[in-house]
Amino acid sequence: LDERKFSQINSLLNKDEGICILDVGCGSGRYSVDLARNGMAVTGVDLAQEMLDIAKKNSHKLGFDKNNFIAGSYFDIEISKKHDASILMGLFDYISNPGDLFEKLTKDTSKFILASFPKPGGLLAWQRKIRYNRRNCQLFYYSKADIVSLMENSGIEKYEIQDNDREYFLIAQV
Numbered sequence: 001l002d003e004r005k006f007s008q009i010n011s012l013l014n015k016d017e018g019i020c021i022l023d024v025g026c027g028s029g030r031y032s033v034d035l036a037r038n039g040m041a042v043t044g045v046d047l048a049q050e051m052l053d054i055a056k057k058n059s060h061k062l063g064f065d066k067n068n069f070i071a072g073s074y075f076d077i078e079i080s081k082k083h084d085a086s087i088l089m090g091l092f093d094y095i096s097n098p099g100d101l102f103e104k105l106t107k108d109t110s111k112f113i114l115a116s117f118p119k120p121g122g123l124l125a126w127q128r129k130i131r132y133n134r135r136n137c138q139l140f141y142y143s144k145a146d147i148v149s150l151m152e153n154s155g156i157e158k159y160e161i162q163d164n165d166r167e168y169f170l171i172a173q174v
Contacts, residue, residue, distance in 0.1 A: 029055025
């Protein structure tokens with residue numbers, strides 16, 4: 001996340017400290033570590049234990065031991081407390097049921113959901129489509145209308161969709 005996004009998160013949450021973030025599909029912890037650098041406590045969730053091992057190692061190496069990483073499907077785990085915000089970067093590429101995901105997110109998030117949604121078309125999308133088809137891994141792409149429909153179906157009324165060339169970035173108020 002760039003400095004502008006961190007600034008947006010901080011101003012949206014209107015808190016100087018004690019911000020708790022849920023990073024769904026955290027992978028190697030790239031965003032989790034950046035969020036921790038900016039004073040936020042992070043709970044990361046991912047299916048791949050190997051990626052979580054990297055996230056833990058990177059977090060520990062930089063002294064961010066308050067980060068918590070959970071192995072498993074976000075759909076199957078129970079989050080014990082509400083987080084101020086949830087981030088989902090690079091996750092919706094692989095999610096066939098975004099409505100179900102948003103239903104759970106609204107229970108686990110108290111203020112904001114920040115997410116990226118891949119757009120169809122463009123050279124990168126075609127390259128990824130070919131690469132992932134070879135692995136029998138289905139990819140999902142979204143139009144702005146798809147995201148608007150997802151927000152309506154999720155009962156989320158306050159949101160902004162930013163068009164960032166190859167993806168959409170969503171800021172949704174829960």
